[in-house]
Amino acid sequence: MNQLSSSLVWLALLVAAAAVLLAAWLATRLRHERREARQQATLADAYILHMAQHDALTGLPNRAELHERSEALLAEARRRGSGVALLLLDLDHFKHINETLGHPVGDDLLRTIADRIRGAVRPRDIVARMGGDEFAVVLGDVRHDGEAELVAAKVLARVSEDLPLAGQQLRVTPSLGMAIFPQDANTLTDLMKSADSAMYAAKHGGRAQLRRFASEMAEASRTRFTIEALLRRALAEREFRLRYQPIVDVSTLALLGVEALIAWETPERGVMQPSEFIPIAEQSGLIRTLGEWTLATACHEIQSLRQEFACDFDVAVNVSPLQLRQANFPDTVAQALQTSGLPAANLTIEVTEGILVDGGETTVDTFRRVRQLGVGLSIDDFGTGYSGLGYLTRLPISKLKIDKSFVDDLAAPGHDRAVAAAIITLGHQLHLQVVAEGVESKAQFDFLRGAGCDAVQGYLFCQPVGLDALRQILRGGRSLVNGAELAA
Numbered sequence: 001m002n003q004l005s006s007s008l009v010w011l012a013l014l015v016a017a018a019a020v021l022l023a024a025w026l027a028t029r030l031r032h033e034r035r036e037a038r039q040q041a042t043l044a045d046a047y048i049l050h051m052a053q054h055d056a057l058t059g060l061p062n063r064a065e066l067h068e069r070s071e072a073l074l075a076e077a078r079r080r081g082s083g084v085a086l087l088l089l090d091l092d093h094f095k096h097i098n099e100t101l102g103h104p105v106g107d108d109l110l111r112t113i114a115d116r117i118r119g120a121v122r123p124r125d126i127v128a129r130m131g132g133d134e135f136a137v138v139l140g141d142v143r144h145d146g147e148a149e150l151v152a153a154k155v156l157a158r159v160s161e162d163l164p165l166a167g168q169q170l171r172v173t174p175s176l177g178m179a180i181f182p183q184d185a186n187t188l189t190d191l192m193k194s195a196d197s198a199m200y201a202a203k204h205g206g207r208a209q210l211r212r213f214a215s216e217m218a219e220a221s222r223t224r225f226t227i228e229a230l231l232r233r234a235l236a237e238r239e240f241r242l243r244y245q246p247i248v249d250v251s252t253l254a255l256l257g258v259e260a261l262i263a264w265e266t267p268e269r270g271v272m273q274p275s276e277f278i279p280i281a282e283q284s285g286l287i288r289t290l291g292e293w294t295l296a297t298a299c300h301e302i303q304s305l306r307q308e309f310a311c312d313f314d315v316a317v318n319v320s321p322l323q324l325r326q327a328n329f330p331d332t333v334a335q336a337l338q339t340s341g342l343p344a345a346n347l348t349i350e351v352t353e354g355i356l357v358d359g360g361e362t363t364v365d366t367f368r369r370v371r372q373l374g375v376g377l378s379i380d381d382f383g384t385g386y387s388g389l390g391y392l393t394r395l396p397i398s399k400l401k402i403d404k405s406f407v408d409d410l411a412a413p414g415h416d417r418a419v420a421a422a423i424i425t426l427g428h429q430l431h432l433q434v435v436a437e438g439v440e441s442k443a444q445f446d447f448l449r450g451a452g453c454d455a456v457q458g459y460l461f462c463q464p465v466g467l468d469a470l471r472q473i474l475r476g477g478r479s480l481v482n483g484a485e486l487a488a
């Protein structure tokens with residue numbers, strides 16, 4: 001019995017010991033799991049924080065993070081009396097790469113550019129992606145401007161190096177704008193504005209370059225903002241008018257059609273030139289609304305005149321490359337034709353040669369769809385866009401317009417005569433109609449007629465005129481040209 005009870009005691013002790021061990025093991029395990037869960041939660045938090053502060057594609061800090069860290073750099077610079085440089089970088093023609101080579105290649109390119117910029121600056125400098133193809137670099141503790149200019153030049157050179165992508169060597173250049181605290185701005189917001197003005201100047205100065213902010217750029221920015229505000233109001237209040245410049249048949253001097261040109265007079269600034277406000281409308285995106293209005297109005301006004309005088313003539317409408325890049329542009333054209341009743345064959349869309357340099361497959365497709373409607377396509381300012389001639393056979397073009405700059409010197413023998421004659425021959429071989437613009441003198445006209453040019457427009461015949469004056473011309477109340485004099 002004694003033996004039995006002592007065995008039981010031992011068993012109880014053993015069970016108790018096992019229970020204690022199990023409890024201890026469980027407690028350790030629980031602690032371990034809790035610690036792991038805590039660690040994972042910290043990791044998840046860190047990940048979420050990282051995602052919130054960084055750009056997913058390149059891994060670079062994003063705009064919000066750049067702002068926060070730049071404010072810290074500025075505060076430090078104020079304490080130390082040193083400078084902070086902000087560089088804004090925008091890739092030239094990036095849209096073209098995305099359009100022609102596809103978005104995955106575009107993404108690869110952005111990652112490579114991000115690495116290149118990072119590699120061109122010191123580890124403590126901030127490199128951020130601002131969105132799209134725009135990057136920013138912030139250099140802290142700048143002792144003198146030369147230091148920042150050197151880094152900027154290095155970034156420019158590094159980014160512009162040849163780049164093997166999608167089985168070919170690409171060359172992508174950036175436009176860079178730089179502003180330095182405290183010389184160019186006192187706050188981060190102003191520093192951003194100044195660098196942005198400088199970048200705008202770099203883009204418009206021919207791209208692939210670095211521009212340091214200068215005070216006149218701020219003035220240019222203000223003017224741009226003012227004109228943009230005026231444009232918004234003008235669109236709402238319908239302050240625009242169209243003027244029409246007659247296009248004349250070279251051999252018969254008959255009116256073939258008109259080119260619609262936009263005109264805008266503001267109470268504040270008087271007459272505004274298209275060259276002054278069209279680029280701003282393009283940059284702000286307002287060109288879409290403006291372009292739709294122009295197209296609809298030109299079709300409507302000209303179709304009314306055609307019906308009023310029961311005569312057949314065409315209208316040419318200038319279209320910005322930005323409008324052409326919109327996938328629904330052919331629908332806009334179809335809509336304008338349908339609403340106005342203008343036959344498609346009596347409408348020509350004029351585009352500058354630049355679109356052929358910048359435009360990708362989407363543009364080519366848009367061109368085709370416009371032509372399928374039966375609308376003509378004319379290459380404006382031909383010979384000034386430095387593009388190859390390959391597109392002439394690839395695209396469904398119907399007309400070439402010899403740029404005024406070639407017409408200007410036609411009166412006297414020289415290179416421009418050779419260029420104009422070559423354009424006419426080239427156009428005819430491709431079965432295109434050739435129109436010369438900006439014809440101001442009889443001597444220019446005589447040369448063009450001799451060279452076989454099909455149609456002309458210019459002050460020699462008529463300036464762009466309002467709808468009423470055009471009506472007068474059609475009524476025969478106002479002659480276009482002195483036919484006898486030109487025939488002589």
Ligand code: C2E
Nearest residue numbers: 261262274275278294318319320438439440458459460464
């Ligand atoms: P463009 O399409 O090359 O238009 C011809 C320009 O030359 C017009 O200037 C016209 O008034 C001017 N011009 C015509 N004949 C002569 C001449 O014999 N001598 C001289 N010196 N000039 C002549 P404008 O109206 O100032 O237009 C300038 C540019 O603005 C146009 O060049 C075109 O690129 C753009 N533009 C005009 N209207 C529109 C529009 O509705 N939409 C778009 N996107 N652009 C437009």
Ligand code: CA
Nearest residue numbers: 259318350380
């Ligand atoms: Ca034109």
Ligand code: CA
Nearest residue numbers: 380381403437
């Ligand atoms: Ca032109």
